[in-house]
Amino acid sequence: MTKLDEILRQINRPHVYIQTHNFPDPDAISSAYGLQQLLKARGIKASICYKGKIERYSTEKLIELLDIELLDLDEMEGDLSQDDEVILVDAQKGNSNIIDMTGEEIICIDHHPIFEKYPYRFKDIRPEVGACASIIAQYYFENEIPMDQKTATALTFGIRMDTGRLSRGVSKLDMEMLYQMFDLCDSQRIHMLENSNLYFNDLIAYSEAISSIHVYGNISFANTGQDCPEALIASVSDFMLALVEVSFSVVYSWKKEGIKLSVRSETPRLDAGKIINAALRGLGNGGGHASMAGGFVPFSGTEREADLMFRKIQERFIEVIDPEQKQETHKYVGTAKKG
Secondary structure, eight states: OOHHHHHHHHOOSSEEEEEOOSSOOHHHHHHHHHHHHHHHHTTOEEEEEEOSOOOOHHHHHHHHHHTOOEEEGGGOTTTOOTTOEEEEESOOTTOTTSOOOSSEEEEEEEOSOOOSOOOOSEEEEOTTSSOHHHHHHHHHHHTTOOOOHHHHHHHHHHHHHHTTTTTSSOOHHHHHHHHHHTTTSOHHHHHHHHTOOOOTTHHHHHHHHHHHOEEETTEEEEEOOTTOOHHHHHHHHHHHTTSTTOSEEEEEEEETTEEEEEEEEOSTTSOHHHHHHHHTBTTBEEEEOSSEEEEEEEOOOOHHHHHHHHHHHHHHHHHHHOGGGSSOSSOOBOOOOOO
């Protein structure tokens, strides 16, 4: 029995909901879409739902070009019941980045480290895989189910984006799936999506981060300013990792509900997921892969109190990574010139 057979065996209703994490990225959306089409081929109707906003141009364009229908959970109040069956994709129940929607979470398909034990009817959680889209793609090939160009394009784009265009966390499965989908996908459309992913206003976040960056040893900290979209925080964190002096990047933004963090690591010695989990313990929560992770600290206060919280967060990271570096040993401060 394949994993897809087991998934189908656990579904008891003719219609299910596929839920992504909040503010879904290309990997989440492409994985949900790929699964939706897979279930359709087996006679099961599925609706993709999420909470939050679609924050990146390339993600919006992916949805538009491939005509992917997403349902906003905020607009579905009253349409759901406790008997509805939910499949979580690219997320796990209980994590801070996914809302607990009405219905029963029966299946979980994800590539992040196991967050907490939950009695799903079936789970396929593989932290060693770079993108959830690779897991979905494998279901097609191991069951010899034809994949159309739209699905191949979506899944290929999801894999490439979540692995930083094959620059981080790439597994053998990711490479195998990209190879098998190479002739099936629309490579020109993927090239266009990858090279059109910034709005003009996004440059403000980069400017804020550059003007606020502090580097201690090989650890950088930067603030993208208030209410920065989550996907953009992650992009800035990737950007900071390009600095020669930096091998571990922490970027944060103060939002209405609290402080959102994105962490990147390019060295095996510094496991981003484990470090952010330890650094935020008792303060907030965080986790993820060895090379990329995210976190959240609940916070409501004044701007001055926020600055103190940023400093506390920095000290927590430095103490976890290298207690002897609690006193700054090497510091670079960049200041963006204006006018």
